[in-house]
Amino acid sequence: MISYLASALPCGMSAAARLIALQCALRMDSRILVRLPVGVLRGLRLSTPHLWQELEEARWLRTLPSRPGEVVAELLDSALLSQHPSRPDRHRAADWALRAGCAARTAGEGPHVQLLSIYTSALNDPATGQGQGEIDRMQRDCALEEHCVLTALDRLVAIGSCAWWRACPDTGDVRWGCTSEPNMGEASPGPG
Incomplete structure (x- = not known):
């Protein structure tokens, strides 16, 4: 997935934004929506809004209104649906990436x-x-x-x-x- 994102995201995209993109790609649902708990972002030390803006400016995702404690986004890269195994496997991979x-x-x-x-x-x-x-x-x-x-x-x-x-x-x-x-x-x- 890191290799796929390297080709899908602009060359100048920061490593911090790539870490968020990785978690989003691994945690998305079948409608290409992701609900990312703020705790995950804090754990990654990536809870700053400018990183989401960087991904929006690259037209890779669009943030949506969300409840407190989470960020909801629609991923705009429909090719992501063909890049993954099943959703439970993606979630395990997302948790593994946090630990790694x-x-x-x-x-x-x-x-x-x-x-x-x-x-x-x-x-x-x-x-x-x-x-x-x-x-x-x-x-x-x-x-x-x-x-x-x-x-x-x-x-x-x-x-x-x-x-x-x-x-x-x-x-x-x-x-x-x-x-x-x-x-x-x-x-x-x-x-x-």
């Missing part, structure tokens, strides 16, 4: 690190606790510049969301893991 970004949130990291934490967690192989991705795709999907991806990966290691990461200069890929680095002895963060 939790270490970054509780460590006081910004939305870029939160989004990258969710992205790397989604690409982890459950059997090995390791993942791999193309750095240019990580940049696009997480709205980061290349040097910012590397800095954000360092932050994931520092807060414990990731045990190590390595840049693969020959392929342009990045590898990371939640356990000690295989066949490399003592894990050390970063490309060096």
Whole structure:
């Protein structure tokens, strides 16, 4: 879903707005409406109205009148209906995404690190606790510049969301893991 949103949202869309879009896309109903509890937004540290305005200006959603304690929006991207599994699975994915970004949130990291934490967690192989991705795709999907991806990966290691990461200069890929680095002895963060 993060990859789909990277292509559906404008390039300049902030990581914070992308986090809201992710929750909206995963929590929408069959009429492409979403009711997002304000508590979820506070938990994401994204309760500011300008982020909703950013998504409205991109013509991706329209906020609707809502009751206190929630934000109701109509998503304007009808292609979202073909991007998901069933609604219960989407809701589980939305809750999982909140937890996957939790270490970054509780460590006081910004939305870029939160989004990258969710992205790397989604690409982890459950059997090995390791993942791999193309750095240019990580940049696009997480709205980061290349040097910012590397800095954000360092932050994931520092807060414990990731045990190590390595840049693969020959392929342009990045590898990371939640356990000690295989066949490399003592894990050390970063490309060096």
